Amino acid sequence: MKQSLKSSSSLIWPLAGLGLLLLFNAVFNPSFFSISIVDGNLYGNLIDIFRNGSITMILALGMCLVIATGGVDLSVGTIMAITGAVVAIIYQSDPDTSLFVALLVALGVAGVAGALNGALVAYARIQPIIATLILMVTGRGIASFITGEKQIAVENDAFGYLGTGHLIALPFSMVLVFLLYGLMVLGVRKTPVALFIEATGDNEDAAHFSGVNSKMIKLLVYLVCGLFAGLAGLVETSNIANSDPSQLGIYRELDAIFAVVVGGTALSGGRFSLIGAIIGALLLQTLTTTLYSYGVDSALSPIPKAVLIVTVCLLRSDRFRKQFTSLYARKNVA
């Protein structure tokens, strides 16, 4: 009871932000909420938010675990590009490759990339920022090497379903997010893994002395993060039916980190919130979609995004709230 109260209170600020944004739209742009049914599938801004936000949500779920251990993974955008390049080249060499094989190979590569990050952090004890920066930088080179330094169109119906298909009237990528979230809750929250991750992130020495296999835990979270980044890369490639190693997934790691932090998981590690990461991603996407629906130049959109992130983080800080209220109280007295 206490627990749920507490964890929900840390979600209050991003939820409030989301509510405000939706309220703003409700007042100024009621059509924002209209949902239409075409061919039995749902369409509309709200659905778009989920569809377009799915990439960030998938990345944020993986990133959330990494950040909980006190680390960070800067390479997720690059891993997206690598998997995009891998499927592109697979379908280019044999357009009839079965979806299963294509996914298996691409995700295998993503998993190896993630494990490599994990090994550098856990066993070689390299700082997470540096360890993942290595792949972030070199990985793009690898991706363009794979595609022969050019864009490749990926036009395969089965594969196209990932990013553009519908399942039970909803975009498939949206369903995928729900599935992955459910998987994480079952595989992490409902098992001791969550305890081990939080203990490692909160006080690694104490966790180690208590018998927690912190190295294995770290390897695991980077591996999962890599796999999720791979999935995100596939969804994106499928969605735009094209693989451009120099552009695919670029700056995505920042969105993922923002979503996790806005969702109430501290960069210093420890307690994490998966649903918070989802809400954080939703908040970012809602903002983007809102700006887009008002025709704001996409080059300017990072500015409101930054304002939003700073506001939510400040509101969450106890100290800031205290100083803010005491400042206010003082003014009232004066």
Add this chain to the structure above:
Amino acid sequence: MPDPLLSMRGISKAFPGVQALSEANLTLYRGEVHALMGENGAGKSTLIKTLTGVHQRDAGEVLFEGKPIKPAAPLEAEGLGISTVFQEVNLIPHLSVAENISLGRQRSRFGFMQWKEIRERAERALKRFDVEIDVTQEVCSYSVAIQQMVAIARAVDIDAKLLVLDEPTSSLDENEVEELFAVMRKLCAQGMGIVFITHFLDQVYSITDRITVLRNGQSIGEYETAKLPRIELISHMLGKPVDQLADTGSDGLSRSEAASQGEAWLEAKDLSKEGVMSSFDFEIRKGEAAGLAGLLGSGRTETAKLLFGILKSDTGETSMAGNSVGNPKSPRQAIARKIGFCSEDRKREGIIPNLSVRENIVLALQARKGFINTISRQEQNRIADKFIKRLRIKTPSRETPIRTLSGGNQQKALLARWLATDPDLIILDEPTRGIDIGARDEIEELIRELQKEGMAVLLISSELEEIERLCERVWVLRDRQFVGELSDEEISEKAIMSLIAHSDEMEGSDEAES
């Protein structure tokens, strides 16, 4: 009576789920050492923290030198002349000793740090306590006791009018405590007022002039130390009439009769680690209580860490029940062998601060069970509740983050973590550090019960009296070497002391001869 130096009136402070202080008072005069006494969780540290600006009080007033004050942060309190050593040593681990001592008060010239001056000042500050260490080393490379000395040296180094010491002596040995007391007496003679918090009654009676007792956040009374018999002090602290106190705080308990028997359960031969410990042999039987005694830095904690796999031995051989098993390579492996190690460094090597009391208690047990074999939530609750009740851990609920518990209650929760793993050997490094006298007897009793069921105990303690009382066998360490072994009737404070000192003389005479 002259004007008090410090007068705290009607101080209240609430935290979520607890009223930590309700209208507590404290009055302190210049030149006195004033003890602040109370059970674990009584509100002592909280009272100090509202005085020094770590927490803001909800109600009440504080007069310092007759003027009302309300510092917003410890540094501001320092500026007013209130210097504090907090219970949880809060030095910055990766800065050098010298930097820590001068932190917030560095001298710089034209914006450049005067490193030489800073170093010399730190050396001088430590010299007062006869501590000679390399002040350019990182603080975290030293033991808790040295860290405690550094924190004290830092506090005493500035010209304060009021010095607050929250359990500064918990990991110091007798000699260091004496050094500290000597300095305290000197400072008092110069007109400084000192607030002193401790759970050691002997220290209270040897250094303090007056005592304020807190219970459940309320002031019970203010007494002159010389006129307050111990038993009455205890009765005020616990809130029980004198005749109901069986023999709390006395040495009523004696060594375990459940004599350990049979062959060694764990035997380690020729363990050593270059630059850390010279080679030693160790063995322990089921149900045995053994102790490690020695001065600070003699290698007691290092011995424990070698046995527990935190440090890896360069040489030697470990066997269990006669079978060679190899030296432990990690704590995980040691835990799998049913060994537990309760570290002396509660903050850095013990608590997982933001996790709940429940999670902290089940952590080691769950870690041993691994990823798959989940302890159900109900079972976790049952385990946590059992220990909260058995060890009387004072917490608003089992879901409270452990960091908000009082120091002594955190210590109890860590003990619970290891007892929950049902170990065959538990290594306790200063286990009663910061635990009040009532709880201490209860914990000793619990451990004795477990010993009867076959659990072996390896106790590390700076209090020789504790070792004498509890252990059937004692190894004495000096300069990272085992210098002697005592068993059963041979064990006495005196014998241990003389072993420590004797080896001193031996070496001296060796040198003289050669």
